[in-house]
Amino acid sequence: MKHTLRALALAALLLATAACGKPGSPPVKGPQPEDLPVYKVDTGFSLPASRTWEKAKKRGRLVVGVKEDQPYMGEKDPASGRYSGFDIEIAKMTAASLGFDPATIEFRTIASANRETALQNGQIDYYVGTYTINDNRKKQVGFAGPYFMAGQSLLVRRNEKDIKGPEDLDGKKVCSAAGSTPYQRLQKDFPKAVLVAYDTYSVCVDNLLTYQVDAVSTDDSILLGYAAKVPEELKVVGKPFSKEPYGIGVPRGDDALRLALDDALEADEKNGDWKKAYEATLGLSGQPAPKPPAIDRYPAG
Numbered sequence: 001m002k003h004t005l006r007a008l009a010l011a012a013l014l015l016a017t018a019a020c021g022k023p024g025s026p027p028v029k030g031p032q033p034e035d036l037p038v039y040k041v042d043t044g045f046s047l048p049a050s051r052t053w054e055k056a057k058k059r060g061r062l063v064v065g066v067k068e069d070q071p072y073m074g075e076k077d078p079a080s081g082r083y084s085g086f087d088i089e090i091a092k093m094t095a096a097s098l099g100f101d102p103a104t105i106e107f108r109t110i111a112s113a114n115r116e117t118a119l120q121n122g123q124i125d126y127y128v129g130t131y132t133i134n135d136n137r138k139k140q141v142g143f144a145g146p147y148f149m150a151g152q153s154l155l156v157r158r159n160e161k162d163i164k165g166p167e168d169l170d171g172k173k174v175c176s177a178a179g180s181t182p183y184q185r186l187q188k189d190f191p192k193a194v195l196v197a198y199d200t201y202s203v204c205v206d207n208l209l210t211y212q213v214d215a216v217s218t219d220d221s222i223l224l225g226y227a228a229k230v231p232e233e234l235k236v237v238g239k240p241f242s243k244e245p246y247g248i249g250v251p252r253g254d255d256a257l258r259l260a261l262d263d264a265l266e267a268d269e270k271n272g273d274w275k276k277a278y279e280a281t282l283g284l285s286g287q288p289a290p291k292p293p294a295i296d297r298y299p300a301g
Contacts, residue, residue: 007125012262015144016018017055019146021069023056024172024173025054026161026229026260027295028283031154033082033178033246035046035280036089036277036281037089037093037273037276037277037280038272038278039092039093039096039097039102039273041096041099041100041101041102041134042096042097042098043099045097045098045099045214045261046099047098047256048259049256050254050256050260051251051254052099052125052126052251052254052257052258053125053256053260055061055175056125060104060221061105061277062098062100062104062105062106062125062126063102063105063106063108063123063125064091064095064105064106064107064124064125064126064127064128065084065089065106065107065108065109065112065115065118065119065124065126065127065129065249066091066108066109066110066128066129067087067109067129067130068083068089068171069175069201070085070087070129070130070201070225070228071085071202071227071228072086072112072221072224072228072281072282072285073085073086073087073129073130073221073222073225073281073282074086074087074128074129074130075087075225076107076109077092077102083107083114084192084281084282085279085281085282086099086148086221086277086282087128087130087177087246087249088107088126088128088281089092090147090248090265090277091105091107091126091128091249091278092105092263092275093264093274093277094128094144094248094261094264094268095261097263097264097266097267097268098260098261108123108124109122109175110124110127110129111178111179111199111200112129112157112177112178112179112180112200112208113177113178113179113180114179114279115129115131115159115249116125116140116141116249118136119140119141119249119250119251119252120140120239120252122143122251123188124221124249125252125257126144126248126249126257126261127248127249128248128249129251130150130207130219130221130244130246130247131143131144131247131248132150132181132219132244132246132247133146133245133296134181134246138252138298139252140194140252141200141249141250141251141252142201142246142249142251142252142253142254142255142257142258143245143246143249143250143258144248144250144257144258144259144261144262145243145245145246145247145261145262145263145265145293145295145296146246146293146296147245147246147247147248147265147274147292147295148221148245148246148290148292148293149243149244149245149290149293149295150191150219150221150222150240150241150243150244150246151220151239151240151241151242151243151244152164152181152185152218152219152220152222152241152242152244153217153218153220153223153236153238153240153241154166154169154174154215154216154217154223154236154237154238155205155208155215155216155217155223155226155227155234155235155236155237155250155268156199156208156214156216156234156235156237157208157209157211157233157234157235158216158231158232158233158234160214160235160236160237162177163215163236164237164238165237166189166190166217166238167237169186169190169192169193169215170190170192170193171192171193171194172193172194172214172215173193173196173212173213173214173215174186174190174194174195174196174213174214174215174216174217175195175196175197175198175204175207175208175213175215175216175217176192176195176196176197176201176204176216176217176218177180177197177198177199177200177204177218178198180198180200180218181242181244182218182219182242183195183197184226184293186217186219186240194196196213201216201218201222201226204216205234208231208234209234211232219244220236220240223236223288224236224285224286225280225282225285227285228284228285228286245293245296247248247259248265252253253300255300262295262297265292265295265297266295266301269292274292275289
């Protein structure tokens with residue numbers, strides 16, 4: 001009971017740090033607006049070969065799909081409605097390269113299971129949200145990038161001694177996001193684990209803190225963000241057991257937009273904006289900026 005009450009209090013603390021705004025509440029841990037890079041807008045950019053870009057130009061803004069529950073990657077402050085994190089910065093810097101003022105972006109939260117549908121139906125222009133590039137997804141959408149290489153790992157309570165890596169998951173309750181690559185890998189490679197799925201990782205973390213599950217599994221970039229919020233209660237264990245190249249999802253067939261985003265990412269890596277964005281966001285977790293992965297300019301098809 002003592003552990004449960006303490007965990008419930010910590011879960012409430014996580015929610016409080018996300019909401020903020022109330023007198024005496026803990027400050028939001030994460031990127032601060034004044035510390036973020038400013039991206040130069042390419043006012044002369046034009047991409048008439050892209051139907052997606054032309055539609056956005058007529059609209060006057062880009063609509064970008066993102067996550068809202070991933071600290072330091074893609075997180076929404078319920079009080080202000082502001083999105084922050086490394087993925088958000090990737091969306092902003094590429095928007096500037098495409099000729100759009102980042103301040104005008106309409107961010108739209110899309111769950112992992114709904115990403116392909118949102119791109120196919122034109123609900124969003126592109127998607128930046130820990131979106132792993134793989135061959136199956138390429139049959140449904142296009143990908144620019146990758147812009148970051150992550151790896152699947154495990155988040156457990158600080159006092160956990162039995163789980164040191166994925167080989168220890170037999171009979172353990174493990175939570176991940178429905179429809180995500182990490183969930184599918186757990187199903188395939190660790191069938192003796194007891195899987196629990198939700199639309200968001202924040203629910204998984206709440207369940208971990210309240211002793212309803214034994215571990216949360218997804219990309220290490222996401223888990224490091226959660227552990228950084230309450231390091232006295234949570235930790236990431238073991239070595240990453242996958243390679244997750246994050247890409248920008250675009251409508252399939254819009255190769256003009258895909259390649260323009262590749263150009264933007266390459267330019268931002270060379271001019272230092274990519275590293276500045278990392279250091280102001282995901283770098284707050286304590287992990288130094290890695291070398292960006294090579295961009296894959298795969299042929300149309």
